[in-house]
Amino acid sequence: MALELSAGDTATLEQRTEGWIAGLKLAALSMKGRSVRGFVDAFSGDNRHIADYLVEEVLRAEPEQVRRFLLSTAILGRMNGPLCDAVTDSVESQTLLDDLERRNLFVVALDDRREWYRYHHLFADVLQKQVSANNPDGARTAHRRASVWHDAHGSRADAIHHALHAGEFERAADLLAGQWPENNRSYESRNWLDRVKTLPESVIRARPTLGMGFAWGLLNSGELEAAEQRLRDVEGWLESNEHPTLTAELAAARVYLSQSRGDAPGTLEHAIRALDLIPHGDVARASGTALVALALWGRGDLEAAHDTFSGALSIMRKHGAIADAIRGIFVLGDIRVAQGCLREAARVYEQGLQLAAESVGSSPLETDELYLGLSEVHREWNDIASATRFLHAMTDATSNTMTTGTTTSTTQSGVQQSHAANKWRWCTAMASVCAARGDLEGALDLLGEAERQDRRDPVPRSRPIAAMKARLFLAQRRLDAASDWATQAGISVDDDLSFLREFEHITLARLLIARHRSGGGERFASDAERLLERLQNAAQTGGRAGSVIEILVLQSLVGQAAGNMRSGLDLLAHALALAEPEGFLRVFIDEGTPMRDMLRHATARGLAGPYTRHVLAAFDAPQAKQPVPPVGSATPAAAGAMRDVGELTTRELEILRLIAAGLRNQEIAEHLRISAATVKRHIANTYGKLGAGHRTEALVRAKELRLL
Secondary structure, eight states: OOOOOOHHHHHHHHHHHTTOHHHHHHHHHHHTTSOHHHHHHHOSTTOHHHHHHIIIIIGGGSOHHHHHHHHHSTTOSSBOHHHHHHHHTOSOHHHHHHHHHHTTSSEEEOSTTSOOEEEOHHHHHHHHHHHHHHOHHHHHHHHHHHHHHHHHTTOHHHHHHHHHHTTOHHHHHHHHHHHHHHHHHTTOHHHHHHHHTTSOHHHHHTOHHHHHHHHHHHHHTTOHHHHHHHHHHHHHHHTSSOOHHHHHHHHHHHHHHHHHTTOHHHHHHHHHHHHHHSOTTOTHHHHHHHHHHHHHHHHTOHHHHHHHHHHHHHHHHHTTOHHHHHHHHHHHHHHHHHTTOHHHHHHHHHHHHHHHHHSTTOOGGGTHHHHHHHHHHHHHTTOHHHHHHHHHHHHHHHHHHHHHOOOOOOOHHHHHHHHHHHHHHHHHHHHHHHHHHTOHHHHHHHHHHHHHHOOOOSSOOSSOHHHHHHHHHHHTTOHHHHHHHHHHHTOOTTSOOOGGGHHHHHHHHHHHHHHHHTTOOHHHHHHHHHHHHHHHHHHHHHTOHHHHHHHHHHHHHHHHHTTOHHHHHHHHHHHHHHHGGGTOOHHHHTTOHHHHHHHHHHHHTTOOOHHHHHHHHHHTSOOOOOOOOOTTOOOHHHHHHGGGSOOOOHHHHHHHHHHHTTOOHHHHHHHHTSOHHHHHHHHHHHHHHHTOSSHHHHHHHHHHTTOO
């Protein structure tokens, strides 16, 4: 029809018309003389030709009884006989549904038993607009009845949806308050939070338990300032009302908020109060104890933090909260990494993965941080292939869980929320991998994405993204950019030292050394030496062996730069002796040529032991540079391979896009109103056409081919 549609535009129209050939024809007629992109993006049932056809040729041709039924049930995303009976206040709905399906009147069966149905999307759009324009009171009545029915039949999410559309905010608020505990336990608060935000303020404030859930939802999403106001509302209510459970929960939320803001003293104060309010033997003590541990971690009391968090995990396991325990295990590993105990950290992460594999109902949220931790440990061991594999394993675990999961309560936004939580750390970990491969620009791009994805939470941040970028600037010899970072961070040689700023101060020492090497003068070397000595004492006292090794390495390089090779080699020997038991490698390799020269010098002087030669050998087998391609780019090989991929059907493309959006099989089935078995069949066909073995590979392949 000479419309100059792209393959993607054609697929979108086919998806939205669900293969209805007359709908495609009407869309084509509507498109004449209009912007193709704007039309395709906005195409729906309110298109004039579509609406006129469906109203004049379909709806008005039906008997009054059928028209009434169609308009009354138009508000339903899915429907069965009993639900339609409740909405229409009749007893003949199943017969009408059977008749509509038999006549193929824009009704689609969602299961093989012909129990659940939905309307064709365009037909539903037209019906809903007819109802909204001509009978808004009837639409609200239908929504109210649907809400009552869904609530009675255990579908609370649908009950809330219809209550909100009915304008019954009091009922919706009560349902949301009841739904919060389960959403919170399953870390699926995004969709819940979006719905609460639509409620009037007066309705929320009249329900302190809902307000408390609202505050937690905001905390989980990193909206700390908004959460603060909600907590104040709850505090105001508690001033004149007694509610022990809510009081304890408020104290725990205050702990979370203080820790997320980096207020260690406030965190401990609120945590102690929360633990005093929670009865012994109550599983809620686990979260309070865990938050105390995070505060100790942030303060640099690492061994105390480890012991305290171990106690929190014991409480969780004792009360059967295995999923929560799995979610938290990574903290023990991360603390061991901070202490320089890489081998024990790896065992912790691996044991967590094993526990998750043995537990029924584990989700991607329970393993993400474990894979991330393993990736970072293996990077330090210079096993870049494994480090990369663990990062991909994290996304594979997510995809596999989505493929096999049977839980239907998780919404699309909930799934997306679960991955947003760790996306910033995934980006930082992958940036470190890229840097190890020599792809510094790719690493900087990933850190930029990490900044965009970042959100505040109570887990201590010992490596700020801005300081990580400064280190990459130094590797690129962009000293001015690194100096700008130091100015913006407000960091100096004479600052008070703390655990959470240690990474920044070590980065400052690196900047000073680089300034000295570039001819900036002896004062830069002197300042670096003075700062590093203070940092070494602090790290040694705090039991942070990994930091001690890095500081010794830098001190040895200062000695080298100052012409004091003997002192530099002694410091290097000390660093190597500390590094060998835990297998530290990248801490040496990342220093590049100056460190290689020192290691060779040590070998030439006969000072090298086996581990020195091991580190030097790692320099001589550098990782290949493999930049991460930008999202949406197609490599020449991929572009050529597009001809070899079997053509995907409209349904297969639709399912592929839903997979990319993060939906599980069951959720895709519900979204498309088809059976889970049908979804699995389409996915298998799609994988075959793309030459993929699993979801992650299929999505990567689809992006290469610009199908997404």
